[in-house]
Amino acid sequence: MDGIRRVVSGVVRAPFTRRAWRELLYCTAGAIAGVAGFFLVLFTLAPALFISASVLGTVVGLLIIVAVLIMARRLGALHRLLLRRCIGYRVTAPAPFQRGEGVLGRLDRRLRDRDGWRAVGYAELKLPVAIIQGWAVVAVGMGLADISYPLVWLLFRHRPAGTRLGPLIAVTPVPDIQVAIDTLPGTLLAVVLGAASVLAGVWLARAIVIADRRLARALLGPSRVSELERTRAIAVEDAAAALRRVERDLHDGAQVRLAAVAMNVGMAQDKTGDAAVRELLDAAQAGLSEALADLRRIARGIHPPVLDTGLADALESLAASSPIPATVRADVARRPSPAIETIGYFCVAELLANAIKHSSANRIEINIDTYKPDVLRLRVGDDGRGGADPSRGTGLAGLAQRVSTVDGSMSVSSPAGGPTSVTVELPIRMTGRGA
Amino acid sequence: MRVVIAVVLREGLTRLLADRGHEVSAAVGDAEALLAQVRAHRPDAVIADIRMPPSHTDEGLRAAETIRREFPSVGVLVFSQYIETRYTSRLLESGAGGVGYLLKDRVGNVGEFVAALERVAAGGTALDPEVVSMLLRRPDPGLASLTGREREVLGLMAEGRSNAGIAAALVLSEGAVEKHIASIFGKLALESSAGDNRRVLAVLRYLGASA
Numbered sequence: 001m002d003g004i005r006r007v008v009s010g011v012v013r014a015p016f017t018r019r020a021w022r023e024l025l026y027c028t029a030g031a032i033a034g035v036a037g038f039f040l041v042l043f044t045l046a047p048a049l050f051i052s053a054s055v056l057g058t059v060v061g062l063l064i065i066v067a068v069l070i071m072a073r074r075l076g077a078l079h080r081l082l083l084r085r086c087i088g089y090r091v092t093a094p095a096p097f098q099r100g101e102g103v104l105g106r107l108d109r110r111l112r113d114r115d116g117w118r119a120v121g122y123a124e125l126k127l128p129v130a131i132i133q134g135w136a137v138v139a140v141g142m143g144l145a146d147i148s149y150p151l152v153w154l155l156f157r158h159r160p161a162g163t164r165l166g167p168l169i170a171v172t173p174v175p176d177i178q179v180a181i182d183t184l185p186g187t188l189l190a191v192v193l194g195a196a197s198v199l200a201g202v203w204l205a206r207a208i209v210i211a212d213r214r215l216a217r218a219l220l221g222p223s224r225v226s227e228l229e230r231t232r233a234i235a236v237e238d239a240a241a242a243l244r245r246v247e248r249d250l251h252d253g254a255q256v257r258l259a260a261v262a263m264n265v266g267m268a269q270d271k272t273g274d275a276a277v278r279e280l281l282d283a284a285q286a287g288l289s290e291a292l293a294d295l296r297r298i299a300r301g302i303h304p305p306v307l308d309t310g311l312a313d314a315l316e317s318l319a320a321s322s323p324i325p326a327t328v329r330a331d332v333a334r335r336p337s338p339a340i341e342t343i344g345y346f347c348v349a350e351l352l353a354n355a356i357k358h359s360s361a362n363r364i365e366i367n368i369d370t371y372k373p374d375v376l377r378l379r380v381g382d383d384g385r386g387g388a389d390p391s392r393g394t395g396l397a398g399l400a401q402r403v404s405t406v407d408g409s410m411s412v413s414s415p416a417g418g419p420t421s422v423t424v425e426l427p428i429r430m431t432g433r434g435a
Numbered sequence: 436m437r438v439v440i441a442v443v444l445r446e447g448l449t450r451l452l453a454d455r456g457h458e459v460s461a462a463v464g465d466a467e468a469l470l471a472q473v474r475a476h477r478p479d480a481v482i483a484d485i486r487m488p489p490s491h492t493d494e495g496l497r498a499a500e501t502i503r504r505e506f507p508s509v510g511v512l513v514f515s516q517y518i519e520t521r522y523t524s525r526l527l528e529s530g531a532g533g534v535g536y537l538l539k540d541r542v543g544n545v546g547e548f549v550a551a552l553e554r555v556a557a558g559g560t561a562l563d564p565e566v567v568s569m570l571l572r573r574p575d576p577g578l579a580s581l582t583g584r585e586r587e588v589l590g591l592m593a594e595g596r597s598n599a600g601i602a603a604a605l606v607l608s609e610g611a612v613e614k615h616i617a618s619i620f621g622k623l624a625l626e627s628s629a630g631d632n633r634r635v636l637a638v639l640r641y642l643g644a645s646a
Contacts (some may be wrong), residue, residue: 144562248491255539256443262543263447267454270545285543292540296517306519308492313521320520321569 015140019087023205024140026086027133030212033082034123034130037075041123044068062107063191069116073097076119076220089213094118094222095230101334101428105373114226122219129215132208139173139201146170146194149187157184172197216430233430236406240339247303256296262288304345311341315348315366324356324382326364335431336376343406344368344378347399347424351380354395359384359420371429378424386418396422406430437478441469441487441495442514444542448482451542455549464488466498473502473509480510480556485522488583496522497629503529510555514539517564535561535595551595560595577623585622588615591596593638 014020045068052061074194097116100109110116149168157168167180168395181190222230262285267280299305307314312330319326336344348366355364361384368378390396390412400410403424414420436457437630440448445462452459461472465488470566473481481502512535513526526534535555541563542548551561567590581589584605591601596615602609623637 163519251486251529252443253490253518259516259539259542260444261453263444263538266543266545266548267451270454288543289540292516292538300517303491305486305517306521308490309521313519317519410590 004392005377010201011203013199016204020202020205022087023235024137024202026082026209027088027137027205029082030079030126031130031134031137033075033078034126034133037079037123038127038130041068041075041120044071045120049168059411062111066107066110068120069110069113072119072123073113075123079122079216080220083213083216087209089216091213091216091221094220095226101373108373114223118219118223119154122215123389125215129212132204135173136201136208139197139204141201142171142173143194143197143199143201144171146190146197149181149190149194150184153184153187161389162243170194173201235392236430237337237339240342243342244303244338245408247299247305250295250299250302251305253293254327257287258292258295262292280366303342307338307341309343310335311344311368314341314345315368318345318349318352319364321364322352322356322364324359324361324364326352326366328366329368331369331371332376333370334428336370336426340376340406340426343402343408345375346422347426348378348380350395350399351378351422353423354388355380355382355384355420358388359386359418361385361418361420372425374428376426376428378426379421381421383419385416386414386420387416388412388414388420388422399424436480436481436553438552438556439463439469439472439476439478441466441472441498442482442484442541446590448542451545452480452549452552453603454614456543457549457552466494469495469498470501473506477506478509480512480552482512482514482552485513485515493522499526499534500529503534506531510552511535512537512552512561518563519617520535520566520569520570523562523566532558532560536566537561537563538565554595556622560593561592564590564594566613567591580622581619585615585619588612589619591639592616 035163044064048061048064048068050061051057052065054061080091080093083091089306094115097113098109100106149170153168167182168190169188170179170193172178172193179189179192179193181187209216265281265284269278269285272278272281304314304317306317307386310332312328312332315328315330319328335341348368352364352366355361359382361382364380364382366378368376368381370376388396390400390410396410396412403410403426404427407430408424408426410422410424412422414422437460438452438457440452440459441460441463442448442639445464448460449459460476460478463469463472466483469481469487472478478586481499483499485493485495487494487498495515496500496513499513502509502511510533511526513522514537515522516539518536518538523536526536533555535551537548541551555561578586578589587605588601590603596604598609598612601607602612605612619637
């Protein structure tokens with residue numbers, strides 16, 4: 001019994017809470033913005049899709065689609081603002097849009113703007129939601145009007161007997177239910193109807209606001225995929241930065257100390273006249289040399305220092321130590337992010353090592369360019385005997401796998417008899433594509 | 436000899452050079468201070484790390500290029516933990532004489548290190564044996580025809596050694612070294628002509644292949 005009482009009192013008291021009025025405020029604003037946004041997006045997107053399907057209008061159509069996507073993102077921001085201001089519900093904004101490079105790159109990025117398309121989805125799905133929100137507001141409004149009828153009657157229906165007046169019409173949000181009232185006691189029925197209408201409106205508003213919140217979080221917040229892409233990009237760059245730090249620490253720490261020891265041992269060698277001591281110092285010096293060489297090799301495997309001055313320099317240094325003549329042609333207009341440079345460097349290093357080991361080539365060519373917007377392309381080609389097969393042996397397959405961790409791709413052309421050409425494409429920097 | 440140094444191993448190196456009777460006019464920690472000190476002291480030679488603050492990339496190398504340009508008479512010995520052929524060619528592009536590029540390990544052999552520094556100060560070259568061996572791995576038609584002994588001689592020439600130095604290193608007579616060198620010039624098709632230092636040309640043509 002007690003439980004039922006509590007539920008009933010909760011239901012009845014709802015209209016008197018702050019929360020209910022905030023929700024109604026949100027429903028009012030959300031309904032207006034939602035209906036307007038729906039038609040705005042629909043009436044621009046539909047013709048744009050239609051135009052872009054035709055041969056002549058493709059460009060215009062695509063440009064309008066881009067405009068729609070930008071508008072949808074703005075509308076999404078407006079809806080997030082309304083949610084926050086009216087009912088204090090926060091939806092995290094998706095990552096800001098990342099502009100592409102060049103006209104085509106920018107267009108491509110825009111059209112693939114996953115968060116923009118999700119905002120379009122919200123604008124379109126919002127219509128039924130907005131209608132229900134509007135209806136809830138109307139129900140409350142009408143209910144309040146009905147509740148005021150006894151007062152209206154007393155104030156304005158105080159006429160001498162015999163005066164004929166039309167009945168008062170008690171309205172409800174259901175169009176068919178209208179009650180004509182022509183006596184003062186009859187207004188009590190209007191009050192009951194009104195109270196029911198207010199209650200219904202308030203609870204309907206609450207339900208639809210919960211649904212709208214879910215919808216907004218799913219479509220106006222960061223998407224799972226872009227979130228994963230973003231955090232993966234951070235993880236990859238962090239890992240690259242950590243490796244650089246390790247290399248730098250080695251360089252400024254252990255390597256310097258060992259060199260200092262080597263210098264002191266050298267001075268001792270210089271000064272001693274004792275042959276036995278000299279012999280010991282010579283051995284110490286030889287050990288130090290080996291230790292330093294080991295450290296150099298390790299550091300180079302972690303992060304080749306020459307990468308700091310750019311991928312082209314690093315690859316030239318790499319090519320210079322190749323026993324098969326290797327040339328580097330680099331045309332890199334925009335410097336890739338450090339992580340991509342590192343991955344690109346080790347890709348080329350491995351491809352070069354493969355070519356040296358297996359190709360019996362006379363020449364190796366290394367090309368890097370950024371002709372494709374936002375793409376760093378690395379190509380290692382040789383005039384050797386070909387027959388490199390990514391499905392056999394782990395080298396190329398492992399490389400393809402490593403490249404794919406940053407959304408890169410690798411293609412191999414190596415017919416038996418050669419020539420071999422392996423092309424690796426990496427995004428110039430790690431970002432969620434849709435973000 | 437007066438030297439300005441810009442290396443991490445400042446104190447030790449200052450002591451080492453003082454032991455050998457050379458004066459360290461200034462010991463600094465970054466490229467900007469190095470350039471200022473070179474302008475102030477006009478030393479005979481400079482020793483600089485490649486990586487220096489603030490960015491720890493190639494400041495020292497850039498400073499070396501500036502010094503080579505502004506003060507051609509100052510010998511520059513670049514000092515690094517790594518040998519990068521790209522750095523070698525950048526250094527050599529700034530002028531063939533008066534430059535050196537050594538691994539830091541080389542300070543362990545005080546005698547050779549100081550000799551290399553003196554050579555650089557006198558306008559010669561001092562390339563790390565690592566640079567030379569890296570370059571020697573490169574196939575080159577002229578080079579392919581050299582005998583093993585001739586390669587060794589060319590390598591030592593590239594390091595910047597004199598005939599006497601090469602003879603001592605290979606335990607040969609100076610006459611034998613001269614014969615090898617003549618043969619190298621022949622195989623690399625370097626004609627004798629007045630004014631040209633074929634020795635430098637041989638090394639340069641050879642190193643130039645990497646530039």
